[in-house]
Amino acid sequence: MEDRRRSSCPCQVLPRDAFEVLAEFYEFNEVEGPCLAFRRAASVLKSLAWSVRRLGATEGLPCLGERSKSVMEEILQSGRSFEVEKILSDERYQTLKLFTSVFGVGPKTAEKWYRRGLRSFSDILAEPSIHLNRMQQSGFRHYGDISRAVSRAEARALGNIIDEAVRAITADGAAALTGGFRRGKEFGHDVDFIVTTPEVGREDRLLTDIIESLKQQGILLYCDYQASTFDQSKLPSHKFEAMDHFAKCFLILRLDCSRVDGGLNSVEGDSRGWRAVRVDLVSPPVDRYAFTLLGWTGSRQFERDLRRFARSERRMLLDNHALYDKTKKEFLAATTEEDIFAHLGLEYIEPWQRNA
Numbered sequence: 569m570e571d572r573r574r575s576s577c578p579c580q581v582l583p584r585d586a587f588e589v590l591a592e593f594y595e596f597n598e599v600e601g602p603c604l605a606f607r608r609a610a611s612v613l614k615s616l617a618w619s620v621r622r623l624g625a626t627e628g629l630p631c632l633g634e635r636s637k638s639v640m641e642e643i644l645q646s647g648r649s650f651e652v653e654k655i656l657s658d659e660r661y662q663t664l665k666l667f668t669s670v671f672g673v674g675p676k677t678a679e680k681w682y683r684r685g686l687r688s689f690s691d692i693l694a695e696p697s698i699h700l701n702r703m704q705q706s707g708f709r710h711y712g713d714i715s716r717a718v719s720r721a722e723a724r725a726l727g728n729i730i731d732e733a734v735r736a737i738t739a740d741g742a743a744a745l746t747g748g749f750r751r752g753k754e755f756g757h758d759v760d761f762i763v764t765t766p767e768v769g770r771e772d773r774l775l776t777d778i779i780e781s782l783k784q785q786g787i788l789l790y791c792d793y794q795a796s797t798f799d800q801s802k803l804p805s806h807k808f809e810a811m812d813h814f815a816k817c818f819l820i821l822r823l824d825c826s827r828v829d830g831g832l833n834s835v836e837g838d839s840r841g842w843r844a845v846r847v848d849l850v851s852p853p854v855d856r857y858a859f860t861l862l863g864w865t866g867s868r869q870f871e872r873d874l875r876r877f878a879r880s881e882r883r884m885l886l887d888n889h890a891l892y893d894k895t896k897k898e899f900l901a902a903t904t905e906e907d908i909f910a911h912l913g914l915e916y917i918e919p920w921q922r923n924a
């Protein structure tokens with residue numbers, strides 16, 4: 569009887585969601601240690617094939633520290649976490665969560681707006697002294713569409729569009745789906761592709777040509793292009809958060825309903841006949857393709873853990889550009905992801921097993 573009452577309680581929270589809230593709270597407060605600890609704890613629970621119903625069941629699981637365990641214990645006993653409920657009802661947390669949900673708005677900008685007393689989108693848009701950059705303007709303009717999940721069918725349709733654009737530019741070019749969809753996810757917040765040409769040095773041009781083609785087709789709603797700053801003499805970075813230096817672009821594309829099998833994942837978009845979708849393209853030189861594919865396939869937690877394993881267990885530095893053996897003092901070449909796992913002395917891990 570009591571159990572039934574508990575399960576119908578609207579406040580009931582899953583331990584994994586509680587850890588995500590706590591991680592985000594610490595991220596907003598720029599406290600890295602507990603943020604990463606709660607993210608890792610959430611990942612561990614996500615990777616389990618079963619749901620945790622009693623604390624004893626978590627014994628032996630890695631990466632669950634004392635604080636994670638005590639939050640979990642409270643939830644398993646009462647269905648709630650006092651700390652998480654306090655955060656969820658906190659005005660600052662709610663406001664930063666809302667503001668950072670806009671494309672182009674990071675925690676620092678959100679905090680700045682919050683400190684100025686702004687609490688809603690209408691507050692921001694009505695404030696004459698706020699200057700929105702181009703990315704944020706697009707973020708607000710397409711907010712409804714890009715905050716709605718992208719389906720696998722939509723990702724496939726975008727894959728066809730990018731593939732056609734690449735092949736029209738160069739017959740031997742290629743586009744590969746990466747990110748969450750390569751890991752088998754059914755929905756994502758964007759669609760990530762790696763585009764390449766077999767000729768090293770042509771990749772920057774390939775990306776700008778693709779952008780031009782999307783513009784000609786009338787489907788380019790927003791584009792932030794970043795030219796390559798890749799320096800092959802540099803050692804791989806040990807900082808995961810630093811993005812790679814290859815040519816890349818962050819786009820918003822117009823996806824027409826007619827291109828998607830089964831229609832768009834959006835009621836409003838269906839009646840309009842199109843929706844806006846976030847798309848990222850990265851274009852590494854072909855000899856770095858395998859490292860980029862591994863790095864952009866994710867998940868973020870998997871990438872962090874793989875880099876940590878390389879560093880602490882193998883004395884190797886891994887990032888999206890390269891793998892460096894500190895003992896031999898040499899770069900290790902790879903043409904496939906299998907080569908990289910082999911250099912690390914690991915069995916190949918399939919993309920769908922990387923959903924940590």
Ligand code: DGT
Binds near residue numbers: 810
């Ligand atoms: P999604 O789009 O939310 O469904 O999930 P993902 O996994 O596709 O995530 P996304 O699109 O943000 O990023 C794609 C991959 O790129 C991600 O799995 C790992 C990599 N990545 C993303 N952000 C960073 C970053 O800040 N640094 C590095 N090194 N890699 C990143």
Ligand code: MG
Binds near residue numbers: 747749757758759760
């Ligand atoms: Mg993605």
